Amino acid sequence: MTRRRAIVLGLSGAAVLASPWWGGLVLKPLALMKLTERFGHPAHARACRLGWMGVVLRDVEIDDVGSIERVAASASTIEVERPALLLTREDVERVMGRHRKDGEASSGSASGGAGRRIVVHEGAVAMQDEALGLRVRIGKLGCDLTGRTGTVVLEDLEAEHKLGASVRAQRLELQLAGGRPRAIAVAGGEVTVWKGFALTGIEGTALPQVALTGGYGGVHETLWRAVGNIDVAERRADVTVEAKKFTLDKVRPILGQESVILDPEKATVSGRLDVSARAGRIGFTGQLLAQGLDIGYRSLGQKAVRDLEVTARLAGSASTRERRLELQEATLEHRGVRATLSGSYDWSGPRPKLAARLRVPAVSCPTLLAALPRPLVPAIADFKLKGTFDLDVYTKIDWNDLESLELGGNVGINGCKVLEAPKEVAAVRLQAPFDHRVEVEPGHDLDFEVGPANPDWTPFGQISPNITNSLMTTEDNGFFKHRGFITREFRSALIQNLERGYFRLGASSITMQMIKNVLLTREKTLSRKLQEMFLTWYLEQNLPKERIFEIYLNVIEFGPGIYGIGRAMRHYFGKPPAQASPREAAFFSSILPNPKRRYAHYCRGALTDKWEQYLNRILRRMFERDRLTEAQFAEATSHPLQFDRKEAMPEKTCLDMVKRMTTTTPVDTEADLRVN
DSSP: OHHHHHHHHHHHHHHOOOOOOOOTTTHHHHHHHHHHHHHTSOEEEEEEEEETTEEEEEEEEETTTEEEEEEEEOSSEEEEEEEEEEEEHHHHHHHHHHHOOTTSOOTTSTTSOTTOEEEEEEEEEEEEETTTTEEEEEEEEEEEEETTEEEEEEEEEEEEETTSOEEEEEEEEEEEETTEEEEEEEEEEEEEEETTEEEEEEEEEEESEEEEEEEETTOSSOOEEEEEEEETTTTEEEEEEEEEEEEGGGGHHHHOTTOSEESGGGOEEEEEEEEEEETTEEEEEEEEEEEEEEEOOTTTOSSOEEEEEEEEEEEEEEETTTTEEEEEEEEEEETTEEEEEEEEEEOSSSSOEEEEEEEEEEEEHHHHHHHSOGGGSTTTTTOEEEEEEEEEEEEEEETTOGGGOEEEEEEGGGGEEEEEOOGGGOHHHHHSOEEEEEEEETTEEEEEEESTTSTTOOOGGGSOHHHHHHHHHHHOTTTTTSSSOOHHHHHHHHHHHHHHTSOOOOOOOHHHHHHHHHTSOOOOSHHHHHHHHHHHHHHHHHSOHHHHHHHHHHHSEEETTEESHHHHHHHHHSSOGGGOOHHHHHHHHHHTTOTTGGGHHHHHTSOOHHHHHHHHHHHHHHHHTTSSOHHHHHHHTSSOOOOOOTTOOOHHHHHHHHHHHTTTSOOOOGGGOOOO
């Protein structure tokens, strides 16, 4: 409200010719002098018409500030038509400083020109504040003020913040008394809280008593009501927004054409938000109840999650002056499990800072598992558990210095004990030979046994240490030391993802990759990741490390239709895995995780210079980690890789096959060439 007042008074200051003198050639330079004094920039007028009752200036230009089409002045009335001013925050403060100094009465007050009248017709204002990240535009401004009392009407109003929040109104009418708003009426209002969610169709009064109604996303129906009080003099406001229960089909414009909400006509929501403002700081608390939700989303899982009931609570505060948001609590509760997020977001510096903490208070392990919808975790839903689970993790991210990122806490999964595991994922099944099916390409599956009956099967003891050492170097450096989770890599992966601006790199251990290939699917969904993490914890307790690595090496893909290290060694190099040289082993590391696309090297019969250098980087890292002697490293980097070509097909046929099988696979970039 203070900023709107500043804009109106700034326009008034530009328009008022403070001297009551008029006549002849005296009034024009005096008027221009006063305009120059008000704005601190030279003022010019292209035309001036004098008369017995006053003067009219046309096409007034104020350097670096803007223009006024017409200024008419007489002894008691000032009329301004079509002011088109582009103001910065500094401009407004400068005008206000000249308009009213501390301890002085402003123009139009009881002590100076109380009878002066200001009328503006069809004004237009634009203001931008880079420091606050705020932009304001008023398509049409009109006012009728005597002194500092009267009416101001703003039409086609837009105010946007750089964080995405915005306010719009078709019409905003303010009743002023002594420069302070006494009443505000809103028509056609819209408040966007974040992109994709807006309170729309806002109608009613906002001062001194709040009595507003509206809908969501352009829906022409009253879905919420706001009541409360605002005291401008005390800079205080207390407002409650309440949404009675309604079905989500009423807000289809918000949900969009490809909504994740299925059957919105049976899902209901209700909620309440209490907002309290005191001297520039805004506090808020709220709650939301959603029932009967059916959700279908490709990044969530293959099957829809149905009949969810979620309770949410929210509490926090914000300060635009400090440019900081504090979140005391954002809690979700579902089937007896509660998760609470807290933290802060600070945008006062060149780049923002974030602190966040996620907690799940102690809950029984069976309750936690039962709270996860079965379609989301089908592979683990039938585990029988006992014990207690809790979670407390945190992160601190400063985008000015990503290397200072903090990530830590505790995931209390070890408080859970497995009483019984489903047959398909049980450790006892993986301890013995088992059948495995893979999809080579759409519509073409391949079945093989992971065990001695398979001629390509290779026991762990018959696999060259060069292969295991190379794969550990690129995939999971501490495989034999950790319990399935590379906690150090979580932080590194998060930093790299933040630097890129999107999430791509993960921190998957060899155990996780084995589970993804053998027990789950390769789909990139939350469903798979949740199950993958649980099964990693379970199998790391019940399978020897060597057995996990053995299964991994005998099932992973090394090229089109090439599964397992035994088959791969014979195809690429014409010998068994026990005889793999360091450079051959480094080649296998280099083609993961995109073995079909990178099979093009074999199609051409040789590696590119870039890829030979990549192998040298892997070998150097192996040497630095004492996985190669100095002599082995020198020998491995002394000559290029040589393929065995007995199974090679014509180059064009081979490359066409690669193209057909990788049409949806991302193209390799330098960032994909990983060495941990």
